[in-house]
Amino acid sequence: MPGPPDPFRYAPPPTRAGGRTAVPIDIHTIDAVLHLDAHTGRCTADAYLEFTQGPHDGHPVFDLRQQIESALLDGDRLSPDDLPHCDLGGGPEAAMRVIRRRLQAGTRHSLHVSYALATPQAPRGGSRLPEVHASDGRARLSFGMSDLAPGRYLESWIPANLLFDQYSIDIGITVANAAAPHVLITSGRSIQIAENRWWVEFRPGSTSCSPMVELHPADEVVCRRATVRLPVSDKDLEIEIWKPRGMKAQLSRLLGKVSGWLCDFERRMGRYCHGRRFVVFLQDRGGMEYDGGCTSSVEALWHETHHAWWARGLKPPSQRDGWIDEAWTVYSEKRRGVATPFDLSRPAPLLNPENPWWRVTPAESYDEGCLFFEGLADIAGTANLEAWMDEFCRESMPGFVTTGELEDYLFERSGGDRRIRAAFARIRGAPPQTRTRRISRDRTGPRAAAAERTRPPGRAPFG
Numbered sequence: 001m002p003g004p005p006d007p008f009r010y011a012p013p014p015t016r017a018g019g020r021t022a023v024p025i026d027i028h029t030i031d032a033v034l035h036l037d038a039h040t041g042r043c044t045a046d047a048y049l050e051f052t053q054g055p056h057d058g059h060p061v062f063d064l065r066q067q068i069e070s071a072l073l074d075g076d077r078l079s080p081d082d083l084p085h086c087d088l089g090g091g092p093e094a095a096m097r098v099i100r101r102r103l104q105a106g107t108r109h110s111l112h113v114s115y116a117l118a119t120p121q122a123p124r125g126g127s128r129l130p131e132v133h134a135s136d137g138r139a140r141l142s143f144g145m146s147d148l149a150p151g152r153y154l155e156s157w158i159p160a161n162l163l164f165d166q167y168s169i170d171i172g173i174t175v176a177n178a179a180a181p182h183v184l185i186t187s188g189r190s191i192q193i194a195e196n197r198w199w200v201e202f203r204p205g206s207t208s209c210s211p212m213v214e215l216h217p218a219d220e221v222v223c224r225r226a227t228v229r230l231p232v233s234d235k236d237l238e239i240e241i242w243k244p245r246g247m248k249a250q251l252s253r254l255l256g257k258v259s260g261w262l263c264d265f266e267r268r269m270g271r272y273c274h275g276r277r278f279v280v281f282l283q284d285r286g287g288m289e290y291d292g293g294c295t296s297s298v299e300a301l302w303h304e305t306h307h308a309w310w311a312r313g314l315k316p317p318s319q320r321d322g323w324i325d326e327a328w329t330v331y332s333e334k335r336r337g338v339a340t341p342f343d344l345s346r347p348a349p350l351l352n353p354e355n356p357w358w359r360v361t362p363a364e365s366y367d368e369g370c371l372f373f374e375g376l377a378d379i380a381g382t383a384n385l386e387a388w389m390d391e392f393c394r395e396s397m398p399g400f401v402t403t404g405e406l407e408d409y410l411f412e413r414s415g416g417d418r419r420i421r422a423a424f425a426r427i428r429g430a431p432p433q434t435r436t437r438r439i440s441r442d443r444t445g446p447r448a449a450a451a452e453r454t455r456p457p458g459r460a461p462f463g
Contacts, residue, residue: 349369
């Protein structure tokens with residue numbers, strides 16, 4: 001009888017940094033309390049982690065892009081200087097926090113950190129920027145995650161791990177001294193305890209890219225809801241679409257479109273795996289996917305809805321593999337049925353960096369990644385490739401997919417066509433050797449504009 005899955009299967013290896021051995025951890029639970037005072041403007045956070053040290057003795061690794069004020073490890077006080085950001089070789093701005101306490105392999109521990117909640121100390125890439133603000137009786141909070149810059153998942157706000165790790169996440173959010181009611185828009189299970197006070201639960205199996213959180217004054221947003229019967233799951237799914245008040249989008253029309261897409265995707269790619277809700281918050285441009293929801297422009301909404309399967313149903317266990325879902329989603333929306341022979345005279349794009357600490361989805365994932373799948377379609381045939389990708393999603397979701405696992409599957413389904421091996425070999429390699437710079441709140445990092453697509457045209461950046 002097989003044992004439980006190895007939580008470190010996709011984790012980076014232990015790495016030497018600053019004379020210490022940095023070792024990945026397995027987080028079990030994250031509990032956080034966020035407090036926004038709409039009168040004083042002060043925003044604070046307390047977060048608690050339960051984790052197991054990895055299979056090696058050493059110093060545990062996690063990330064948080066806030067300024068830690070106090071910390072306790074197993075009840076023993078730590079100085080904020082005992083949790084520094086260290087360069088583990090993951091590229092610019094990709095540093096991780098390494099705790100200056102050596103722990104034994106396989107031992108269980110707790111970490112408690114307290115901090116003022118502020119704009120994350122992370123690059124400002126992506127289509128929706130992270131925001132926290134409280135004044136004049138009103139508050140706003142947007143997690144504003146992005147694939148296109150390091151440190152822009154949950155770790156922007158709450159201590160978290162890299163994408164390989166799965167855990168439950170519970171977040172309490174309070175707006176104190178509010179002059180008006182607020183609404184919490186989230187893909188998690190939300191319980192309103194009192195006016196302007198919530199508890200949100202994200203189920204076990206969540207990762208640092210799972211939680212969608214948007215907090216707004218109630219009079220600044222509009223919502224419409226609808227229910228659709230999913231054809232494969234045979235269950236009712238509630239769809240919520242929110243927009244800023246004054247935005248011209250027609251919510252009733254969009255509800256009809258999203259309902260149709262969700263049913264079509266389930267028929268092709270398998271059961272919807274995010275419970276009984278799908279939540280959308282509309283924005284002006286681009287979008288970002290979460291477990292059971294997305295922020296999105298009207299133009300990007302098909303793309304972000306598709307990510308409920310490829311990206312958040314079948315997830316990358318590292319950002320080295322984040323190119324897959326972006327490339328396949330672009331192909332599926334705009335180039336389905338198109339086969340384009342590989343142009344071996346062109347330099348191959350680096351879509352799958354070999355660095356295990358890499359923390360940015362390559363900007364080339366959109367255009368060049370789409371072209372890569374067009375090349376595979378030329379080898380396998382468009383009908384075959386599309387059927388195999390849908391089949392892979394149905395068989396593997398929910399779960400992880402690496403570049404190597406997808407390569408092996410397509411190679412096997414092709415009957416061992418070695419051209420598929422050759423194609424994948426061209427897109428992986430070592431990224432440029434760059435040192436991680438000192439983290440700065442004001443520095444502008446990789447821009448989503450780098451991912452602006454030239455083919456097909458008219459697409460705002462995703463992620």
